[in-house]
Amino acid sequence: MRVHKVTFAALIVAASLSLTACQSDDGGTGKSDSSSGSTAASSGGGSGSGASDGGSGQGGANDSAGTSGKNGGTNSAGKSSGGQDTAAGTGSAGSGKAGKCRTDELEITATDSTVSGDPEGTVAVRLKNRGGRDCTLSGYAGVDLKTNAGSLSANRTGEKADRTVLKDGQSTYFGIQYPINRTGGSGVRITGLLVTPPDETKTVTLAWPGAATLPATEDSASSVKVGPMGSAGQGG
Structure with a gap:
């Protein structure tokens, strides 16, 4: 047990x-x-x-x-x-989108371009690009003649205004036509030239290189004409 x-x-x-x-x-x-x-x-x-x-x-x-x-x-x-x-x-x-040419970028000069025997006088205005960039000019410049009788605005010729691209250092020209004083009188004395580039408001004052006077007639003012950019030597 x-x-x-x-x-x-x-x-x-x-x-x-x-x-x-x-x-x-x-x-x-x-x-x-x-x-x-x-x-x-x-x-x-x-x-x-x-x-x-x-x-x-x-x-x-x-x-x-x-x-x-x-x-x-x-x-x-x-x-x-x-x-x-x-x-x-x-x-x-x-x-080719270049900005418009500014007045300060342009070197503007004027020379007498009248050809002997022409019924009218011609002044060629050169605009040279000094802006360091490409820029465009299109249309007509504003042109006024300073005279002893006041300021006289040139009329446009009505020619087609093409767009011009100016590379740095390049130039373009336009022409100013005006009546030559053959009246034998003293006429209207021109004392200066005012040029305003297209689409600009700043004006450059230049010495007038053409004939000293305009005929003292009523149509003298309307006979001063400006051509578009590139028109110098082409009837304007």
Whole structure:
């Protein structure tokens, strides 16, 4: 009986130990699962890491952009920027879009261009581009003669006015026609020439290079005419 009791006690102890071992194993398994869950979260954090990687990817993109900005990217940005500048420059030059010529950019002079035997006198006015850039002239200049009887405005000839592109250093001319005083009288004395380039308001005052006087007749004023840009020597 004692043997049975001892055996039973031994069995109880063994069972108890076995149960403890099982619980210990289960607890270990639980911990292991928990650890697995952490790993999965870490993996999902890996997704978060992926976000982090994505962030890393963004950081990488930023780094790449930064690298682009500093090294090859600077070149890339430089090329892009330079390309735009170049394209703009080329477009501007290619399209021939030059701004209008300003009075201050032009060297304006006048010379007597009357041909012997002509019924009328002619003065040629030269406009030379000194602005350091291409510019355009189109239409008619404003022309006034200063006389001892007051200012006299020239009338336009009515010829077609073409657009002229002047490169830096180039010139264009227009003509002024006026009646020659053959009356034998003193006539109307011309004291100066006022020229205002097309589409400008600033006027240049020049010495008058033509005949000293106009005939003192009523139609003298209407007989002074100005031609468009490029018309010197062409009837105006």
